[in-house]
Amino acid sequence: MVGVLDYDTEAGRYDATRGGEARALAAATALDALLPATGVIADIGGGTGIVSRHLATPTRTVIVADASTGMLTLAARRLPGRAVRADATRLPFADASLHAVTCIWLLHLLPPHLTDAVITEAARVLAPGGILAATIGKNNAHQGGDDTDAILHRVHQQGGAPHIPSDDPERLAQVTATRGLTPQATTTFTGHGQGRTPNNLAYDLADGRHLTWLPHLTQTDLDAALADLAALPGPDVPRTDPVYTLASWRR
Numbered sequence: 001m002v003g004v005l006d007y008d009t010e011a012g013r014y015d016a017t018r019g020g021e022a023r024a025l026a027a028a029t030a031l032d033a034l035l036p037a038t039g040v041i042a043d044i045g046g047g048t049g050i051v052s053r054h055l056a057t058p059t060r061t062v063i064v065a066d067a068s069t070g071m072l073t074l075a076a077r078r079l080p081g082r083a084v085r086a087d088a089t090r091l092p093f094a095d096a097s098l099h100a101v102t103c104i105w106l107l108h109l110l111p112p113h114l115t116d117a118v119i120t121e122a123a124r125v126l127a128p129g130g131i132l133a134a135t136i137g138k139n140n141a142h143q144g145g146d147d148t149d150a151i152l153h154r155v156h157q158q159g160g161a162p163h164i165p166s167d168d169p170e171r172l173a174q175v176t177a178t179r180g181l182t183p184q185a186t187t188t189f190t191g192h193g194q195g196r197t198p199n200n201l202a203y204d205l206a207d208g209r210h211l212t213w214l215p216h217l218t219q220t221d222l223d224a225a226l227a228d229l230a231a232l233p234g235p236d237v238p239r240t241d242p243v244y245t246l247a248s249w250r251r
């Protein structure tokens, strides 16, 4: 079972449904500590620019590169003249031309060979000493131990094995090393307003979205998960906010 999110369609509701400014500011604050204070940064898969714009300073130029015109339309309002349509696996930047590349909530979306291609491209466009910073292990962010976590964990076990997520930290450690990138730091940020409710998790699962990493999930397993979610108390009460991990590497 494979679901692919259409970000052109999603653009209009993206910011409001991903924690809005609170999540964006938390992500940008954590990123800021990993990035050089000066130079040119490309935020790859930067989407609506809701995170990217917080990274821009008088000494730091931030370019949003994204494949979705719908998302970029919003990014262009936040960073005029600095939103470019680009495939993350074929970046429109010269070799060794950037001081940092960021990938927030991108690597987990792609199949492993494309994630690896993004890392290869990041290493190509970074100047020596430049920084790649990316969210990793996104599936592990919801670890509050709440009742929806237990059901999603079961679904991951049923549908994911033996699949290793593209942004698995150990996998990325190997991929980055083979591209000449050296680990620098890890940090975390809270996905404010991203706590799941039983109803919105059921919606996402039933819709087939976010299931690219669950290729073996059967309809029977999915139906059982949906029934268990429907039986939980507080169907519209958000559970624990997730905590996302950011890692950085130096070229």
Ligand SMILES: C[S@@+](CC[C@H](N)C(=O)[O-])C[C@H]1O[C@@H](n2cnc3c(N)ncnc32)[C@H](O)[C@@H]1O
Binding pocket: 007, 018, 044, 045, 046, 047, 048, 049, 050, 051, 065, 066, 067, 068, 071, 086, 087, 088, 089, 103, 104, 105, 106, 109
């Ligand atoms: C989950 S959103 C994250 C957006 C932004 N980084 C944020 O944190 O708000 C993923 C973004 O990656 C973009 N994307 C997906 N595949 C891509 C690719 N191959 N090249 C460039 N952008 C891509 C999507 O269009 C979308 O805007």
